[in-house]
Amino acid sequence: MEKIPIVQDYTPPFAQDGKFYVRLTEGRFQNLRRLTSWPMIALFFGLAWVQVDGQPWLLFSFAQRRIILFSNALSWHDLPLLAGLMIAGACLLFFMAVAWGRVWCGFACPQSIWTWLFIRIEDFTEGRASQRARDESQPLRGERLLRRITKHLLWIGLATITALTFTGYFIPIRQILADASQLQLSAALSGWIIIMAGLTYANAGLVREKICLHACPYSRFQSVMFDSDTRSVSYDKHRGEPRAHLRNAAANSGDCVDCGLCVQACPTGIDIRDGLQAACIDCAACIDACDNVMEQLNRPKGLIRFASESQLEGNHSPLIRSRLAGYGIMMIAACSAVLYGFTDTTKLLVEIRRDRGALFIQLDQHTVCNNYRIKVEGFTSGQDQIAISLANPTQFALFGPTTIDLADSNSTWLPYRVCARNLAQPRAELTFNFQGKAGTASKATTFLTKSI
Template identity: 35%
Template sequence: MKFDIKEEDMIIKPYKQEGPIYVREQKGFFQKIRRNLGWFLMLTFVLIPWIPYNGQQAILLDFGTQQFKIFGATFLPQDFMILAWIFMVGAFALFFVTTWLGRVWCGYTCPQTIWMLMFTWVEHRVEGTRNQRIKLDKSDWDSKKIAKKTAKHAIWLFISVFTATSFMAYFIPAKELYLDMFTLQWSGLTSFWVFLFAFCTYGNAGFLREKMCTVACPYSRFQSVMFDKDTLVVTYDSGRGENRGRRKRKDDPKQKGLGDCVDCNLCVEVCPAGIDIRNGLQYECINCGLCIDACNETMNKFGYQPDLIKYQSEHQQAGKKSNPFRLKIVGYGAITVLIMVTMVIWAFNRTPIEASVIRDRNALYRVNYEGLVENPYTLSVINKTQHDLTYTVSLKGLPNAKLTAPVTTHIAGGDMALIPVTVTADGYDLKGKRIPIQFTIESQQDATISITKDSYFYKN
């Protein structure tokens, strides 16, 4: 028996067509969620640097002075342990969400996806629908094409520069940044970073697009280790949809031996990654649900049941019951909550003052004209609040010793001061050559703002 197999049937088709992806604009339930969430996240990103707090910018990460101000609290490089807590919370929260809902981070909240769809939205408004954009790109260059392309790229560049400037407002006071921009007084360093970030935004969202998700992003590569048979992902019901085929609305699919899939190809045309979800789960899928909206729209037109494409787990697809409280997802959730609680406790117990004791190692002690032993110290004190405070210094550990120090020391918010102090004691009253002592620095305005630092008193 011989089989007549055509050569073209032996070619394995790629997951998407070669060349640029022309994303079709789609409306629907999941698209509405994404668009509203995208607008909220973008507005939050832009407006946060403009929030005032106690006459200052609420959030300012000033690398020049190494002061990071967040709603009244000033964090210094010594406090960067909080970054470790934040990264751990973010990592385990991502593991939790991915195990539960797949790549919804990529589809709904990833900046790359949000800006990519925003650029696509601009493209649709300037150049037209998907078919019009394809036709425009294939047409010869004329005045109409040049005008549309110029307008599109001008808007893209404006969005990119505005995005980069909004990002820099987290590191440079927003009012100062924009005032210098309009008066053309940006420094070379500021200009470099703004245009670098603008170039990256313009290139990623305008040209690389889905390649960042399918090629460059490491998350798409290791996400599969977090998936299990209960993870909710976008799936196509092949049992109901096959055999797929085109038909008229009044046709009876059973008489034609067809399933519910009308092979309209809209699920592919609306996909930002350009994949065909009907080919099964693929790592390129960002779980955005656009194909669900497109398919439901078609099912509604033909009078078929919705959700031929929908969010469901492998177990649900096989007709089994999914377990939402499995050990993996409970573990990720518990660890996330535990780290968040630990971070909050650390933040509340954080003392808004930092101090260190500096000794002159060339002269640990000296004997004055009265025969008493003197030890000089320098106290380095940092006011980690955003308002001015006055501090006093006291001594513990040497009952009969005399502390010579300024009565009060005024330190501006976020500043550091060096306080010279001297401890004097009678050597005959002391046992041993090295006696532990403690310096206590306390705020006069708030007794809860204090710190105690250990040191030693030396004698001959």
């Protein structure tokens, strides 16, 4: 299979001064894209805005040193689970790329989803693509100026809501809104929201396809993921060529009537009839546009379709291949490991520090004491009382509260003293036991009797 061309100075066909206008189309793949993208949009906003028992569905709380996930608290020690989710997602991405090309980019990538939202706003405020192209040569004044201002205001509004929602994953969204309503947002937080809103506005509204072509690394290494059996959006040149308009069609003309709708519907502005290209994101907008034309002409659909190079050449293309099966096995293994990890998350997190003063305190000739500071954090709802004891109470004596109320002392360092009599060795191992309703934990430290 030929390598995917990497176009450096790329100007979309039918573009004026490098600018082109995306024509919205309807069809089964666009409906499928909406069925994929709208739940993801709802999940993005819902995770930050929806609250259960006063907590959002997802919150990376630096103040509380925990992650809130659907009312369940995870410690920062459980962050490898998120890394596991990213690995599983990468395996899923590779699996999809080998099987169907860049369908992630076309159907589920946030850049593509937000770009389509911005295009919808543009189409609503300034009219269809053909009208926008005609108006481009007209002076920007009057009603057209008002429509342009309205479009950018709606873009800014959507970008701001997006930035606020993303920030709500780290700071409770209602706290942000309360501070904003009272003009008490910090300069750092205000700057962060403005920067994120500006990036969203630029990426989805102004830059658009240039992100997919020049910034996204996937467009550079997708040729490594593809093989001759990868089903991606393809033009059947054997059926479509030679292309000709209806009025100029000859007996040997192909099914392509050179209407150009496949190019006008493409969000990256490419001509899929030129073959597979780095800018193609497999959104299938060109398939729906072409199918609509073929239906009107009473010709078979599928002139542009998801097909592999082998299928276009008339050869059999197996659905299951060794590389595809390998990525599938890796994906299943990664997902299984992550699911297992969520069954064994941290229930109690214990930290013990030796007092920074004296290493030990000699009370008398036979008794030595060590001072410690202990912090206990619980990550299970309903776990409030934690009992503290020593693994060897006959050898050591514990002085301090034997029960910690996490509702009052969670993440608080509490002072403790441990004393021992008649220890001959200069140091000994000391183990604290912590018992709660939802789990137990043990933490070992060192007990010193003399300087070493």
